[in-house]
Amino acid sequence: MSTVPVAEARQLVKRFGATVALDHADLTVLPGHTHALVGRNGAGKSTLVSILTGLSEPDSGTVQLDGRPAPGLSDRDAWRAKVACVYQRSTIIPELSVAENVMLNRQETRGGLIRWRSVRRQATELLERWSVDVDVRRMAGELGVEQRQFVEIARSLSFGARFVILDEPTAQLDGAAITRLFRHITELQRQGVTFLYISHHLDEVYEICDTVTVYRDARHVMTAPVAQLPKADLVAAMTGENAVTAETRATSVKKGLRPVxxxxxxxxxxxxxxxxxxxxxxxxxxxxxxxxxxxxxxxxxxxxxxxxxxxxxxxxxxxxxxxxxxxxxxxxxxxxxxxxxxxxxxxxxxxxxxxxxxxxxxxxxxxxxxxxxxxxxxxxxxxxxxxxxxxxxxxxxxxxxxxxxxxxxxxxxxxxxxxxxxxxxxxxxxxxxxxxxxxxxxxxxxxxxxxxxxxxxxxxxxxxxxxxxxxxxxxxxxxxxxxxxxxxxxxxxxxxxxx
Known part of the structure; x- marks a missing residue:
């Protein structure tokens, strides 16, 4: 496997008025990894994702994808071929079928009319290629959160991207669905897909990720192999303080009174x-x-x-x-x-x-x-x-x-x-x-x-x-x-x- 980073950001600076959203921030994501990006709210994660997906441009600094300078912001096809993001809030259109969502703006036509049989066949083949078991004839609004995520991942891979950003992917999933998501991520890794995994749940970082990068106050704080980083040190890097074990809360139960x-x-x-x-x-x-x-x-x-x-x-x-x-x-x-x-x-x-x-x-x-x-x-x-x-x-x-x-x-x-x-x-x-x-x-x-x-x-x-x-x-x-x-x-x- 190539050692050229699938994504490399160097010294990114981004300001919104008086607010510094990124302050000379770095990130290097190696191919075949699941790389965690963690930090408190306001640390700069969302701004970085916006830049890595071509939705905004840094004030200074550079971004390379697969060892080459990132495309211009107007070249959306070039961006889609390099990187995709599955956001916490789904971009699936619930009023359309799964097939229509997957093949949106790519439907095969004849004489100006959409060939729906061909659309459904192509969507089915695409989902099967990426191990997603969903009936393409279903309305997307009927899908659960987990199924929508799998469909979005497969759709993004169909454009050629092999670098996928997952933004809080487990926020609305139960334990069993999280296990299935992790299994799916592992299988896609074996097929050459690289993930940037953004989460507030540190247990997930230790379960699924190879490397973790910490941002704090708009800056890159550290990057380390997950297996070599104690949880207490990770929390300390995120907060800027030493992790302290909380004392047991003194109970406030008022016994002898009628239950509320x-x-x-x-x-x-x-x-x-x-x-x-x-x-x-x-x-x-x-x-x-x-x-x-x-x-x-x-x-x-x-x-x-x-x-x-x-x-x-x-x-x-x-x-x-x-x-x-x-x-x-x-x-x-x-x-x-x-x-x-x-x-x-x-x-x-x-x-x-x-x-x-x-x-x-x-x-x-x-x-x-x-x-x-x-x-x-x-x-x-x-x-x-x-x-x-x-x-x-x-x-x-x-x-x-x-x-x-x-x-x-x-x-x-x-x-x-x-x-x-x-x-x-x-x-x-x-x-x-x-x-x-x-x-x-x-x-x-x-x-x-x-x-x-x-x-x-x-x-x-x-x-x-x-x-x-x-x-x-x-x-x-x-x-x-x-x-x-x-x-x-x-x-x-x-x-x-x-x-």
Whole structure:
């Protein structure tokens, strides 16, 4: 295999006004590798990807692909033949079939008419070539996240690119899907494909990547073989500080009081069955489970996004109307959904409007909102969550991923909820933002708020007072604080380590 780098960036500088997005940054990606790029939000990763894919040009510095200078920005065909990016937010068009997405703008025609049989045949051959098992006649909107990613990878390879950038590819995948993705990456590596893997999940870096590059504050900090780099040193490089093991959280559970949440014999079709548990004031309960366990659907039922087929939910002794989000909000539930892009905020609305949208009744009479009251509450929450913004009027879409998630958390906390329901609350955020958000959860619990965290991210669950594990729709295990990772993983997989 050639030793010429598939991508080489040297001394890249990129400014946006007074903001320095890249400060003499370097990157070298060798052929056949899966090369990780990690760093906190704002470290410069997105700007680098934009330059490596020909969407923007550096102010200074050079980019070479396969040992040759990168094409001009206007030569899109030349860029597509060299590099592709599969973004966290899919570029697949849901209203078109898989075949139409794969062969978009490349359909064979005769007499000005598209030869659909030929299009489907070519798309099928292409997907088979890259080991993607998807019916090309299906509407793309029917595909799951994992299938969309595989289709996007195959489509990019069909243009000739053998260098693929994966941007947070596991952010919306469960454990089984992540395993399949890694298997697919390994197989494509054997076929000569090179990957740049961008992720906040350091365990994934150690599982799938050969080399890791760290960016911090717009600069290249280090590049090292993954096998030779202790995790503590990687975290220290990302944060600029020595990694410190967090102490166990002092519990805030207020015993002897009626539970804030009482779930009894709750079931929903084939998703989960006869689930019962309580959460006391100030208690943080984790809900863990692999894909198909039912944990996400159960959490969404508590918030009114789904309606249980049987059983009961009591919040502070009252039973909100099942399957009714406004009723759940009125009962005192604050909610951070699984996917902030589709469920967490309205992108073009201001930060202030996003933070206060669930407490509009407190901001004025009837349908009228007192702008001063809104801005006062939003300002207080921006300060509390340390959202980095020039002002509350900025659209949420202009924020980094970590700050967007802070806005979602701010809205959940704005109403001083009795119960916080959080689904993978730190998905797609950097290490520091993750610690900050979980710290705010602990603060809320210390003030008496009951908390449910549904996640398969073990870092999300470490501050919990106890952990409930679901397997195939049923609660199977309860673990007290102080559990070991192997115990949780075994419980999630339905494995008895003592057997």
């Amino acid at each position: 949440l009482e779930v009894r014999e709750l079931s929903l079709d084939s998703l989960y069955h006869t689930v019962s548990f309580d959460i006391a004031p100030g208690e943080i309960v984790g809900l863990a489970g692999a894909g198909g366990s039912g944990k996400t659907e159960l959490a969404e039922t508590l918030t009114g996004l789904r309606k249980a087929s049987s059983g009961s939910i009591l919040i502070g002794g009252d039973s909100p109307r099942p399957g009714d989000v406004p009723a759940a909000l009125a009962a005192g539930i604050g909610f951070v959904p699984e996917d902030r892009h589709h469920q967490g905020f309205v992108p073009e609305m201001s930060i202030a409007d996003n933070i206060t949208m669930t407490v509009m009744d407190r901001l004025g009479p009837g349908v009228f909102v007192r702008a001063g009251e809104r801005d006062r509450l939003a300002g207080a929450m921006i300060t509390r969550l340390e959202v980095k913004t020039p002002g509350p009027e900025l659209p949420v879409s202009a924020l980094s991923g970590g700050n967007q998630q802070k806005v979602v958390m701010a809205r959940a906390l704005a109403a001083d909820p009795r119960l916080l329901v959080l689904i993978t609350p730190t998905a797609g955020v950097d290490v520091r933002s993750k610690e900050f958000l979980l710290g705010k959860v602990a603060e809320a619990a210390a003030q008496g708020t009951a908390v449910l965290i549904a996640s398969d991210e073990l870092d999300d669950l470490r501050l919990c007072d106890r952990l409930l594990v679901m397997v195939h729709g049923r609660l199977t295990t309860e673990l007290p604080a102080g559990w070991q990772d192997r115990d949780v993983v075994a419980a999630m997989e339905g494995v008895d380590l003592d057997a």
